[in-house]
Amino acid sequence: MKDCPHLHELPHPEPEPLSDTCLECQKVGSHPVQLRKCLVCGQVNCCDSSPHQHATAHFKESGHAVMRSFEPGEGWRWCYVDGSIV
Incomplete structure (x- = not known):
């Protein structure tokens, strides 16, 4: 893990999940393999x-x-910009 400048831009407290699954997968009739939550929204x-x-x-x-x-x-986090676990 590394210190990521994007972590400092995140809202506090962390946003509540907007759903309990991938709604986009539901729309297309697919099943998610693993779920990820956006820490911004x-x-x-x-x-x-x-x-x-x-x-x-x-x-x-x-x-x-x-x-x-x-x-x-x-509980691990991923930064798309840095391309690493943060």
Whole structure:
């Protein structure tokens, strides 16, 4: 893990999740492999191991750089800009 300048830009407290699954996957009839939560807005999307990679699409559309695992027992965060676990 490294110190990421984008962590300092995140809202405090962390936003509540907007859903409990990837709503984009539901819309297209797909199933998420792993869930990720945007730490800027709280949107929950599927990871890059899922067929549609909605978390990455959310970053590309919104510019929201940091997300974290939304899987039980996991708390790691990923910064798309830095391309690393933070």
